[in-house]
Amino acid sequence: MKREKMEYKLKKALDHQRYEHTLGVEETARAMARVFGEDEEKAALAGLLHDCAKCMPLSQMVKAAKHAGVDEMMKESKALMHAVAGMCLAQEIYGVEDEAVLSAIRWHTTGRADMTRLEKIIYLADMIEPNRKPFPGLDVLRSLCMTDLDGAMHAALRMSLEHVRTQGKTLHPDTLAALNAYEPQPEG
Numbered sequence: 001m002k003r004e005k006m007e008y009k010l011k012k013a014l015d016h017q018r019y020e021h022t023l024g025v026e027e028t029a030r031a032m033a034r035v036f037g038e039d040e041e042k043a044a045l046a047g048l049l050h051d052c053a054k055c056m057p058l059s060q061m062v063k064a065a066k067h068a069g070v071d072e073m074m075k076e077s078k079a080l081m082h083a084v085a086g087m088c089l090a091q092e093i094y095g096v097e098d099e100a101v102l103s104a105i106r107w108h109t110t111g112r113a114d115m116t117r118l119e120k121i122i123y124l125a126d127m128i129e130p131n132r133k134p135f136p137g138l139d140v141l142r143s144l145c146m147t148d149l150d151g152a153m154h155a156a157l158r159m160s161l162e163h164v165r166t167q168g169k170t171l172h173p174d175t176l177a178a179l180n181a182y183e184p185q186p187e188g
């Protein structure tokens, strides 16, 4: 699908703020891809589409993701569901065939153990894009994101953990697996 058509569809599917966020993630993902030797076009495309399902009702997200294998915990959470639904819509509505791009969309909210470089870039770009409301540690995270992907993943996952805790919610098992995976290894 042509870029203009994608933008047109996205603008209709998202509210203004979410659309601006999307463009911020696209630019940030592209910049990070350049730094870490990842494919810039794939990063930009995944960034552009990562939240394409974010503004729909939960019931529609669940419907959109019905072939994707979602667990009960996800079905009750827009925060979790929009990533899986987004992957499905990216494929079915936006015509994305690239598995690497689709999986970067799929894992952008929970993370997981053994993430690909592109998955890490989208997960992180989502947190640090320029339109993000400032949160404690954002500046440190931003600089880590340009120097040390795994270190940045660790820091970002700790922040998500805190965020989920303060909301009194349960951490999804995939995020727990990611946390364990990116825990810094003791030296020696």
Ligand code: FE
Pocket: 050, 051, 054, 082, 083, 108, 109, 126
């Ligand atoms: Fe998202």
Ligand code: FE
Pocket: 021, 025, 050, 051, 126
């Ligand atoms: Fe996002």
